[in-house]
Structure formats: structure tokens, C-alpha cells
Amino acid sequence: MLRIITDKGEAKQELKRIENRTHNDETHIQESIVKEIIATVRKHGNQALFDYTQKFDRQTINESNLKVSGAEIDTAYQQISRDLLSAIKLAAKQIEAFHQQRVPKSWVSFPTDGVTLGRRYTPVDRAGLYVPGGRASYPSTVLMNAIPAKVAKVPRIVMVTPPSEGAKINPAVLVAASEAGVTEIYRVGGAQAVAALAYGTETIPNVDVITGPGNIFVTLAKKEVFGTVGIDSLAGPSEVLVIADKQANPVHVAADLLAQAEHDPLAAAILITDYLPLAQGVQKEVVKQLENHPRKVLTEKAIAHYGVVIVTENLEEAAQLSNLFAPEHLELEVEEPWELMTHIRHAGAIFLGNSTPEAVGDYLAGPNHTLPTSGAARYASALGVETFMKYSSLIEYNPHALQKVSNAIMALTEAEGLPSHGDSVKLRINPDGKP
Amino acid sequence: MLRIITDKGEAKQELKRIENRTHNDETHIQESIVKEIIATVRKHGNQALFDYTQKFDRQTINESNLKVSGAEIDTAYQQISRDLLSAIKLAAKQIEAFHQQRVPKSWVSFPTDGVTLGRRYTPVDRAGLYVPGGRASYPSTVLMNAIPAKVAKVPRIVMVTPPSEGAKINPAVLVAASEAGVTEIYRVGGAQAVAALAYGTETIPNVDVITGPGNIFVTLAKKEVFGTVGIDSLAGPSEVLVIADKQANPVHVAADLLAQAEHDPLAAAILITDYLPLAQGVQKEVVKQLENHPRKVLTEKAIAHYGVVIVTENLEEAAQLSNLFAPEHLELEVEEPWELMTHIRHAGAIFLGNSTPEAVGDYLAGPNHTLPTSGAARYASALGVETFMKYSSLIEYNPHALQKVSNAIMALTEAEGLPSHGDSVKLRINPDGKP
Incomplete structure (x- = not known):
């Protein structure tokens, strides 16, 4: 059941609790495990990858199948539907078009006589892209991570992803990788894959930047190797905050909240509205839409723990609460979304109006769906072409x-x-x- | 004595050794200390800051003097010379002018009918700036960190710096802070100051981004709180790589190498040249310039451990070796520096030609002197206005x-x-x- 809160103090406390939902006491133990995995991969290379994959993924990999072959990618194209292939192609095209729009460009200036200053942008030599396996093995993740690297003109784009049953990789993921310009794919996941990307093994090249989402072990491994390589961000579970007024449709808002909650039991789905009947309507609709939901248990868990509706006096107050939370995704289902947007200070992505569900941005609008979570929108932005480029300052006197x-x-x-x-x-x- | 290496394999090994000079086995112990400090500051707030400052800095601070007063800043203006004040003002002016040149700007585009996409840039709410004490208490550090935050229009720019003898702060640092637009200064340093900036105390506000250099404890604390706040980079000891040909002046090149070595016993100073007589000339000049050097012991130590001259067949090979090292500072003292620059893939800042010693960029050319170290130039750039801004993606269908x-x-x-x-x-x- 989605709770409704009308007290402002309680609302703030609740947002704080939800923001901090990933803080737990186990991190220390997980950190030790991750450090050991990284040290072992540095020492034993490929063999460590094979051993950990046996242990954690219960799959057998070895020198002969660590790298995904061209034949396997060809087969993947036969395995997916025509509709899915054209959807992947459309998404890839639109994501590429958006990311092409503002590629950092080198420049020089001549502030005074005899002085030249500037910036020279260059891509990294190698990008490493982590793609989760199992429940979260998504072709859209591949597109959103690889295409910015391709637009940045990174010569080698290296992807790692854990094998599923039969040491297989999701064919949609392989097709997306091929469409997005990934240059090589390795069948390994977890902290061991991050270690391989950071330090290299006999088969996997070490890279300069590692991007992509993952579970807590992947995230801790990225934090640990940060400094040896660059990383995009420390991704936490996904979250949406919807601000809606009385003209919003409770059926749509409920679907938007569930579209977040269905990701993960730790996903957060928050509605802030100035209109109590909408709050009540959404509360009912959520129950209704959950009835025959194929991911009911997981989604209900997220809604129960990290779902909430907050009723405010007005929309400005809603914007203030949203700024406190600094959501990854913010939907403005209000009469004047562009006006309300000017009150927003921190959000990873903003979806304006009633016909822009987050799913549009998740898949194919063009802007990146890899966004800062857990309040990181206070200081961080989406993954982008910039993630795979850097500049040298230029000075001549x-x-x-x-x-x-x-x-x-x-x-x-x-x-x-x-x-x-x-x-x-x-x-x-x-x-x-x-x- | 500056060694000369002519063997390419040995040169590569030597560059690798120098790049990894900060890797050591003590990090694990230091990490535990830092974690404990952070936990204690989170629990006890100001009192923990007072206790640690007594313990580590042997200075007494309390509620009444934690924050630096306006009167203290006024006094600082009286304590520094007119020449220094005008130098600080000139540097501030030029740094601001450079950083104003490419401030990220919000934009929208209309790719197809009924679709609006864009980016909206906003500053962080609060920036935290760490300024080291003691030997490395530099007014230039303050300018280079605070001015980009000011240009980004960050409302609160919070500086922390450890107290010296008598709980005093270097007056030049206070003047620089005032000139650069720092809004508040707290008299505390070390990992405890980083913890205070990340989590806040009764007196110090928590911030969104922490920047600035520091010792190993400060750096480990920044890595630890990364994710709760943004950070600029994990700064290591400074380094310069000079590529010079036969027209370069050995006296100048030697001074450039020593200007890096005098920072820190861990600083690295590397010359790569295609002209053996230059290598030999620089070797002699370094000895000569070290004779009466006020920081002789420290500087000699850096030169002995992390100084080297590599002689290559030609300048392209020099550029390749430089790309392997990815230096923080790269000086091109060659006939055609802009041509050679096109062979450079990774460098924090590039100083072109014979009359652009690194010191010009360290102090006042305008580009930021906070640069990626220890090979991080492979994936990272200078501190900049971007460090204090982020964007929200905008999507409307x-x-x-x-x-x-x-x-x-x-x-x-x-x-x-x-x-x-x-x-x-x-x-x-x-x-x-x-x-």
C-alpha cells in the first residue's frame, strides 16, 4: 500500500530515509570481499576470472570462450524478433543524434599579445562498459553506455557481462552491443570483471574509464579502482519522483510509479502533489495495476518500503521537497511544467508534461538514462560523451x-x-x- | 644526480616505476585511520574537530575561533606586501577571465515535431575547498579552487585549512580567499575537515562537492566520502615531463625540472630529449642550480628518486613515451611545439615553447593548476567551472x-x-x- 503523508516534517524525514536506503552495515564486509577479489585478479589474471565465475555465476568459462565470438553475435541477430531489432536501431539512432549535439570541441584564445590559451579535447584510449546479467541484463544499458563512447571516438570499447545458464549472453544485449559500436565483449561479470578492466589480464585489456551499473559488489569495485581508472558514478537503485497537480491522470501517474518500483525491491517511487484527490486516486490505481503484475512480489515490496505520496500546499513546496531529495528521474505532470522546472535545482533528468513517461527517456528519446542516484544529482550529471573525453589545457607565452x-x-x-x-x-x- | 637513460625498454620501465611511486603497503592502515576519523566526526561533530586538531596539529581550536573572523581577514591584508597583493589580484583576474570563457550553458533542441530535448545547467548549492597547511599552504591553491566555483555562481563557497602555530592561518591564503570569493573559512584540516565538509557539524555546513589537494589522509578521506559528495580528483604528488630538442636552453630546462622537484620528495621531474648534449647539459645544470638551493635536501631527494632524463631517437618517440606516462604537466621546449602537440594524447596541461615555464600556468596564465596526476590525465581533466555545475536532461514529448x-x-x-x-x-x- 502506497502511504499518503500530509505533514511537512514527516515528509522531509521520509525523503531522508528513502535517500539513505542503501546505507547499511554490511558494506564493510562487502568491501573486504571486493578488495580480495581485485587483488586475486591482479595476481592470477584470467584464471581468477574463471574461478570466480565458477563460484559466483556457476558457469564454466575458459580461454576459449572468455571473448564472445563474431559467430555468437551473428546468431544473436537471428534469435531476436524483427520488431526488437528495429526498436534497438531506432533507439541507437536517436541516442547517437542527441549525443552528437554537443561534443566538446578544442579551442584556443588570444587574451593578450603574445599569449595563447586553450583546451584540447581528446578521447580516452579505451572504455570499459559493465553490463549486468540476469534480471537486469538490458539492451538499453548497452546502448546508453556504448554510444557516448562511440560518439567520443574512443578507439576500443570493451564490454564485460556475466554469463547466464549455459555460459550464454542475452542475445538482445549482444545485438545492442554490435549496433552501438562495442569493439569486443568478454563473458565475465562481478567485481572480478571490474578488476580485469582496471588492471587487465592476459586476454582483457586494461581500460581508462569504466562505466555501467551493477550490484553492490560491482559498485564497490568501481569505487575501489577509482583513481587507477576513471568511473562514471557509483550507481544506486533507481528512483522516480513525480510532481503532479489536479490535471494529472492517476492511471498514468500510478503506472509511472510502478515502472520504477518494478526494477528492484530497493527502487523508490515518490509522488508529490498539491491535490489530495489525486493522491487518493493514485493510491487506488497502484493497488489495481499491481493485481496481475508479473513482477508483483518485488514491485509491491518496493512500493511498501520506498513508495510514498506527499501532499503539499502548493507546487513550489513540492519543488522544494524535490530539491531536498535530488531525484534521479523527475516527472512534472503539471499544467505548466516549464514554469515549474525553473524551481528545480537538482535532478538527473526532468520529464515534462503529461505525455512524457520516464520510459521514453529510458529507451529512446536520446538523452542518457545513466543518471545520478541517491541524491548525487546535487553534484553530478548523466553519463555523456564527456565521460569518455578529457582535455589538456594549452598555454603559450x-x-x-x-x-x-x-x-x-x-x-x-x-x-x-x-x-x-x-x-x-x-x-x-x-x-x-x-x- | 639526474640519471640519463638511452635504452627504450629501460625508459618504459622507469616511467612505470615513477608513475606508481605512490603505491605502497601502508594504505590499508591509513584507510582504517581515515574511516575512524570520519565516523567520529559524524558522531561527535565540532568536538571531534577540536580533539583531532589538538592531537594532529597541536593547536587549540573551539567554538569561538573555528570560523575565521572578518577582523582576521582584514588583518591579513595588512600583513602582506603591496606587491603580493597586486600579484594575487592580477592572478585572480586572469584566472577568472579564462574560466569565464566557456561556462556550460543550458540549451534545448527540437529534433522532431512534438519533441523537445535539452540540458539545463545549474551550480551546486555549496562547494567545499580544502587548502593544505604548513609547507604547502599556498594562496595560488585558493585562487585555482575558489574562482571556478565563483564563476559557476555557487552560492556558498566554504574553505577549510588547518591552523599553524598559534592557531594562525597564512595571511596570503586568507587574502586570496577573500579575493576569490570564498564565503566562509574554517580553521580545521586533515581527514576530519573533509568529514566535516561531507557530513556537516554544528558549525560547518555539509557541502555538495569537495575540491583541493592534501596529504594522503586528506586524499583517502575524499575517496571515502565520494558518493556522499562529489570530489574533484584524487591528487597525488606533482610531476612535470619536459620534451626538449637541441634548440632548448639547458639552464631553463634544469630550472623547470627543479621547480617541480622542490614541491615534495615524491615529486617527479622527467626530461625526454632527442639530443644527448642537451641531456648532459641539463644534468650538469641541475647540480649547479641545486648548490645553494634553499630546499636542497628535499629537492635532491626528489631528483634522485623520481628524476630522469631519457634520450630518444626522435621527438615522435618522445611523444609516445609521454603518452605512456600521461603527465600532469607537459612542457614542449621544441622548435615546433604546436606540431609536436598533435602527437600528444594525454596530459593535464601543455606548456608550449621556450618561454612558457610551468610557473606561468601555476600562478596566473588563467587555466587551472589543479590537474590530474599519476597517469589520471588518461581519463581526467583540470578542475574547472564544470566541477561545480551539473545538468538535468530535459525531455518533453x-x-x-x-x-x-x-x-x-x-x-x-x-x-x-x-x-x-x-x-x-x-x-x-x-x-x-x-x-
Whole structure:
């Protein structure tokens, strides 16, 4: 049952509790396990991957099938329906078009005589993409992670994903990988796969950036190897916050909440409305839509633990509460969504109006669906082309320009007690410095 | 003594050793200490800060002096020279001008009828800036961290820095903070200050992003709180790689190497040249310039352990070796620096030509001096305005546009086994979905 809260203080407490739903005391133990896995992969390479895959996934992999073959990808194309293939192609096309729109570009400027400053953008050499297995093995994850790397012109895009029964990989995932420009796929998952991407093995190349969602072990492994490689973010369970007013349709809002809850028992689904009858209507609709839901148990669990409806005085108050929570997904099912948007300070993605369910963005609108969770929207953004690029600052001074700033640099090097910093300028100004 | 290496295999090994110079076995113990400090600050707030400051910095702080007062900042302006004040002002002006040049801007696009997509950029609410104490208490650090936050229009810029003897703060640091737009300063450092910024105490507000360099405890604390807050990077000791050809001046190159080495016994100073006489000239000059160096012991140590000259066949090979190392600072003291630059794939900042010593960029050219270290330039960039901003993706579909993509979304939701995702679209298309 979806609870309704009308008290503001209680609402804030509840949002805090939901935001912190992944904090638990087991992390310390999980961290030790992850550290051991990483150390073992660094030491034993492929063999460690084979052993852990036997142990955790109960699948047999070895040198001959660690890398997914071209034949296996060809077969995958035969295994999926024509409809699914064209949907994957449409999604890939639209995601690529969106990500092409603002690719960082190198530039230089000439602020004063004899000075050139700028930025030169380059892609990383190798990107590593983690794709979960089992229940969360999604072709859309592949598209959303690989296409930005492709747009960034990353030469090698390396994907890892754990094998299912019979050491198989979901064919839709293989097709998506092929369509998205993944250059190689390895049949391994978990913290061991992250370790392989960070440090390399006999077969798997070490990469520069690792992206993609995963369970707690994958996330802890990404945090552990961060610094050796770049990572996109520390993904937590998914969440949606819907702000809706009296013109919203409770049937649609209920479906939107359930579309989040059905992901994971830890998923959060929050509605904030200024209209009590809508709250009540959604509450009823959720029960109704859950009746024959194929993922009923899991979804009900998420709704019971991390579902809530908050009724506020007005929509501005709703926006304030949303800013406190900083949701991954924010739907504005209100009369004037663009006006309300100006009150939003933190959200991973904003879905405006009544006919923009989150699913549109999850699959094919174009913007990335890999978004900051658990309040990270306060400081982080979606995965993007930028995730796979970096820049070098460019600085050139001619002798005259250096002369002009030399006194100021000298004053600063003296204040900081760094004599050779000063010498590196002084010796260039003073002709006595010539050899 | 600066060693000269001419063997390519040995050169690669040596660069690898230098890159990994911060890897050590003590990290595990240090991590436990840092975790304990963070837990204690979360539990005891200010009192934990006072206790740790007594223990680690041997200074007494309390509720009355934790926050630096306006009067103390006024006094600092009296304590520094006019020359230093104008140097700080010039640097602040130029750093601000550079960072203003490419501030991320919100945008929308209309890819097809009835579809609006875009990005909306917003600053974080609060930025936290760590400034080291003691030997590494630099006004330039303050400018380089605070000005991008100011340009991003972050409402609160919170600085922490450990107290020196008499619980004092370096006056040049206080002046720089004031000039750069820092809104509040707290007299506390170490892992405890990072914990305070991440979780807040009775006096210090919790922030959204923590930036700034620090010792190993500060760096480990930043890694630990990453996910609760954003961080800039995991800063290691500084490094320079100079590529120079026969027209370079050995006196200048030697000064450039020493300007890096004088920072820290772990600093790295590498020269790669295609001209053996330059290698030999620089080797001699380093000895000479070290003779009366005020930081001789420390600087000699860095040069002995992490200084090296590599002689290559040609400059392209030099660029390849540089790409392997991915240096924080790269100086190109060659005839055609812009041409050689096109062979560079990874570097935090590139200083082009003979009259652009790194010190120009360290202090006042404008680009940020907070750069990726220890090979992180393979995937990361300088600190920037972007560090203090994030965006929300914007998506709006009208009913007609939603209808057009509904079949494709359905195919994908079915493939992923997420029925409510499908319902959230289907119920909007099918008029029976109306309440």
C-alpha cells in the first residue's frame, strides 16, 4: 500500500530515509570481499576470472570462450524478433543524434599579445562498459553506455557481462552491443570483471574509464579502482519522483510509479502533489495495476518500503521537497511544467508534461538514462560523451608576455617559498641565464 | 644526480616505476585511520574537530575561533606586501577571465515535431575547498579552487585549512580567499575537515562537492566520502615531463625540472630529449642550480628518486613515451611545439615553447593548476567551472510524438521484461486508460 503523508516534517524525514536506503552495515564486509577479489585478479589474471565465475555465476568459462565470438553475435541477430531489432536501431539512432549535439570541441584564445590559451579535447584510449546479467541484463544499458563512447571516438570499447545458464549472453544485449559500436565483449561479470578492466589480464585489456551499473559488489569495485581508472558514478537503485497537480491522470501517474518500483525491491517511487484527490486516486490505481503484475512480489515490496505520496500546499513546496531529495528521474505532470522546472535545482533528468513517461527517456528519446542516484544529482550529471573525453589545457607565452608578468610571478613564488619556480622565470628574463 | 637513460625498454620501465611511486603497503592502515576519523566526526561533530586538531596539529581550536573572523581577514591584508597583493589580484583576474570563457550553458533542441530535448545547467548549492597547511599552504591553491566555483555562481563557497602555530592561518591564503570569493573559512584540516565538509557539524555546513589537494589522509578521506559528495580528483604528488630538442636552453630546462622537484620528495621531474648534449647539459645544470638551493635536501631527494632524463631517437618517440606516462604537466621546449602537440594524447596541461615555464600556468596564465596526476590525465581533466555545475536532461514529448515511438518502446520493454514501463506508455495511447 502506497502511504499518503500530509505533514511537512514527516515528509522531509521520509525523503531522508528513502535517500539513505542503501546505507547499511554490511558494506564493510562487502568491501573486504571486493578488495580480495581485485587483488586475486591482479595476481592470477584470467584464471581468477574463471574461478570466480565458477563460484559466483556457476558457469564454466575458459580461454576459449572468455571473448564472445563474431559467430555468437551473428546468431544473436537471428534469435531476436524483427520488431526488437528495429526498436534497438531506432533507439541507437536517436541516442547517437542527441549525443552528437554537443561534443566538446578544442579551442584556443588570444587574451593578450603574445599569449595563447586553450583546451584540447581528446578521447580516452579505451572504455570499459559493465553490463549486468540476469534480471537486469538490458539492451538499453548497452546502448546508453556504448554510444557516448562511440560518439567520443574512443578507439576500443570493451564490454564485460556475466554469463547466464549455459555460459550464454542475452542475445538482445549482444545485438545492442554490435549496433552501438562495442569493439569486443568478454563473458565475465562481478567485481572480478571490474578488476580485469582496471588492471587487465592476459586476454582483457586494461581500460581508462569504466562505466555501467551493477550490484553492490560491482559498485564497490568501481569505487575501489577509482583513481587507477576513471568511473562514471557509483550507481544506486533507481528512483522516480513525480510532481503532479489536479490535471494529472492517476492511471498514468500510478503506472509511472510502478515502472520504477518494478526494477528492484530497493527502487523508490515518490509522488508529490498539491491535490489530495489525486493522491487518493493514485493510491487506488497502484493497488489495481499491481493485481496481475508479473513482477508483483518485488514491485509491491518496493512500493511498501520506498513508495510514498506527499501532499503539499502548493507546487513550489513540492519543488522544494524535490530539491531536498535530488531525484534521479523527475516527472512534472503539471499544467505548466516549464514554469515549474525553473524551481528545480537538482535532478538527473526532468520529464515534462503529461505525455512524457520516464520510459521514453529510458529507451529512446536520446538523452542518457545513466543518471545520478541517491541524491548525487546535487553534484553530478548523466553519463555523456564527456565521460569518455578529457582535455589538456594549452598555454603559450612569448618572451615579451613572460617579461610582463614576471614580477607578479616572482611575488607569488616568494610568498610560497618556491625558489626554482621563480628561477624558471627569472633565468628566462635575465640574459645572464643564457648558457 | 639526474640519471640519463638511452635504452627504450629501460625508459618504459622507469616511467612505470615513477608513475606508481605512490603505491605502497601502508594504505590499508591509513584507510582504517581515515574511516575512524570520519565516523567520529559524524558522531561527535565540532568536538571531534577540536580533539583531532589538538592531537594532529597541536593547536587549540573551539567554538569561538573555528570560523575565521572578518577582523582576521582584514588583518591579513595588512600583513602582506603591496606587491603580493597586486600579484594575487592580477592572478585572480586572469584566472577568472579564462574560466569565464566557456561556462556550460543550458540549451534545448527540437529534433522532431512534438519533441523537445535539452540540458539545463545549474551550480551546486555549496562547494567545499580544502587548502593544505604548513609547507604547502599556498594562496595560488585558493585562487585555482575558489574562482571556478565563483564563476559557476555557487552560492556558498566554504574553505577549510588547518591552523599553524598559534592557531594562525597564512595571511596570503586568507587574502586570496577573500579575493576569490570564498564565503566562509574554517580553521580545521586533515581527514576530519573533509568529514566535516561531507557530513556537516554544528558549525560547518555539509557541502555538495569537495575540491583541493592534501596529504594522503586528506586524499583517502575524499575517496571515502565520494558518493556522499562529489570530489574533484584524487591528487597525488606533482610531476612535470619536459620534451626538449637541441634548440632548448639547458639552464631553463634544469630550472623547470627543479621547480617541480622542490614541491615534495615524491615529486617527479622527467626530461625526454632527442639530443644527448642537451641531456648532459641539463644534468650538469641541475647540480649547479641545486648548490645553494634553499630546499636542497628535499629537492635532491626528489631528483634522485623520481628524476630522469631519457634520450630518444626522435621527438615522435618522445611523444609516445609521454603518452605512456600521461603527465600532469607537459612542457614542449621544441622548435615546433604546436606540431609536436598533435602527437600528444594525454596530459593535464601543455606548456608550449621556450618561454612558457610551468610557473606561468601555476600562478596566473588563467587555466587551472589543479590537474590530474599519476597517469589520471588518461581519463581526467583540470578542475574547472564544470566541477561545480551539473545538468538535468530535459525531455518533453507531446501525445502525437509519444504515439509514434510507442511500438518501439513496447518491443524494448517486452525484451527487458518490464511490464509497467510498457503500461506507462500504452495507457497514455489507449483511450481506455483515461480515468
